Amino acid sequence: MAKGYSGVSLPFPTLAKEALQDRQLRANLARATTTIRNKRAKVVAEVSDWEALRQAGHDIKMESLANLSAHLEKFESEFATAGGVVHWARNSQEACEIVAGIALANQITQVVKVKSLTTDEINLNEYLQARGIEAKETDLAELIVQLADEHPSHILVPAIHKNRDQIRDLFLEKISEAPKDLSNSPRELAMTARAHLRNRFLSARMAVSGANFAIAESGTLCVVESEGNGRMCLTLPEILVTVVGIEKILPKWNDLEVFLQLLPRSSTGERMNPYTSFWTGAGDGPSQRHVILLDNGRIQTLADENGREALACIRCSACMNVCPVYERTGGHSYNSVYPGPIGAIITPQLLGPGQAKTLPFASTLCGACYDVCPVKINIPKILVHLRAKENAANAPLSEKLAMQAAAFALRPRGLKILAVVIEKSAPILTSKIFTKISKYLPVAKKWSAFRDIPKVRLNKKSKT
Ligand code: SF4
Incomplete structure (x- = not known):
């Protein structure tokens, strides 16, 4: 089993070699990535000004990063004025402590979770479990991965490495509500998960989420999702805690016009996300709303003028769906919450010198990732930059x-x-x-x- 983000251990070549022996994994990945790729290509072709949109997305993100501290302060002030509570966390330990502290201060031992890469990055579930708090994933694919005691292998489709038969067998083993004659049909599998989660939604007093965007000018958080589980978590419990990487800031509300076109087309191959939720401070729904603004290596990444562009990522996953390396090795080989091309450039930078050093070499530099990236991150260029840094620091003299x-x-x-x-x-x-x-x-x-x-x-x- 691959370790969580902060537990990077075995290098990519070792894990990739092992993964390449798994023919079922390769078949599952090839089928899934081909389907998503085709869906994306179809809906992107409908947009006549797609290239202009990509450029606009890139420009907004880079401007936001260039003035990050001002935008963060503005967000903090607006969110707090609207009744929310803002926390700052330098690293995963601090962020986890804040979440656990809020739960324990309110005598809460069970929380429901909206799919969130940032909380996976900080290994929140494991931390909460160690403090006696159970965190239940409510996104279908995240639930599958959690039941299997694994980590996600794709940022959008966390259980992409499993096929329907494998999921049926897992549900029969782990979900008491599963009918004995459960088939592998997507509808039956989804209904089984629904029955399993329903009581959790209704009884949970606290939810934890990430956010896709944080709007500085209004202090607003935004989550996009497809299943409606996020909307339930964001509205039903008394307390909502949102963990957000500081790079998720957008300066203005109007910037969403660009990103809400780029993101669904590039991720799920849809024209718009089925559920788009916004909230500003406290109000309808949860009476306590907290946001934790997380650094965890982002500021050191920002300091590298050749590498900082990686922070513009909107986590759409398009780059991994076209990557010939990812398609063959799968996400667990990257041993990080962020696999594929974006993982190869963001993980080593977030972790810092000497960490995840084989990841920038996990690429053919074919450039397919750059071509599909909705915010035009020049991934091959950053890969070469990180390789040069690694070689300068650690390559043997002969090399x-x-x-x-x-x-x-x-x-x-x-x-x-x-x-x-x-x-x-x-x-x-x-x-x-x-x-x-x-x-x-x-x-x-x-x-x-x-x-x-x-x-x-x-x-x-x-x-x-
Ligand atoms: S690097 Fe680009 S294509 Fe890859 S996940 Fe991020 S935004 Fe999407």
Whole structure:
């Protein structure tokens, strides 16, 4: 089982190698990502100014990040004026303590949860459990993952690694309300989960959510979802606690006009989300509304001018649905709440130097992620930047020297010299003896572990 966000342990190559042996996983992923990809492509093609929308989304996000402290202060002041309580958390420990503190101060031992990557990032469920508070996921896919005692493998479709038969078997084992003759039909599975959750919704005194957007000018939080479980959690309990990464801020209410077009099309392949909920401070519904504004590595990410663009992500998941690496290895190989291309650039930055260092290399740099990203995050560029940082800090001397030689060789003058060297040494490089020896040479052994050295055909005329 993959560990939670802060428990990154085994490197990507090890986990990916293991995942690649699982044919059922690859089949499940290929089927699901192909379906979502096609849905997305269809609804995006309907929007004639899609490229202009993407650019607008990018510009708004980058402006928001450039003036983040001012927007956060404005949000805080507006949310508090409207009767809400604002908390600040530097890291996951502080955020978890605040949530648990609110629950315990109100003698609450059970909370219901709206699907939230940010609370997964801080391992909130595990923390609450250790403090005697049960956190029940209410999104269908999150519930499946929770019942299976796993972690999500996709940011939008957390149980994408499971097929319907596997889910039916899980429900039969873990849900007492499941009928004995439960089939694998989506409707029967959803009705079983519904019966299981209904009493929880009605009896829960506290809910925990994340937020898709936080509007600075009005102090408003926004959650978009598809199942209506979020609306139940946001309105029925007495207390609502929302954990929000500080990068979720948008300056103005009108900015939503752009993002509420970009997000549903890029994520679920819908023209709009079935449920879009807004709340500002306290009011109808929960009498206590708290928001926790979370840093947890975001400020250090903001400090890197080449990497900070990753904070513009609106967590749509389009990049992972087109990624050839993700499609084959699945989300658990990334050992992070954020898998796929966005995970490869955000996880190492949030965790900081020396952490998750293999993730920026988990990409072919094909650029498909950049093409579909609704906020135009140049993921390949950031991957290359993070690889360079990692190499500068930790690559063995032999690799550094090889890279310097490559940098020289790929200059115009260097290319000419390289051509001559290759031509002269081709007979040696392609000989059987060298192929065997290369498996023991410092840099060449990594390359030749999975590949044969290609045959070089010498052009005799070029010698004249
Ligand atoms: S990086 Fe772009 S495509 Fe990937 S999840 Fe974020 S917004 Fe979506």
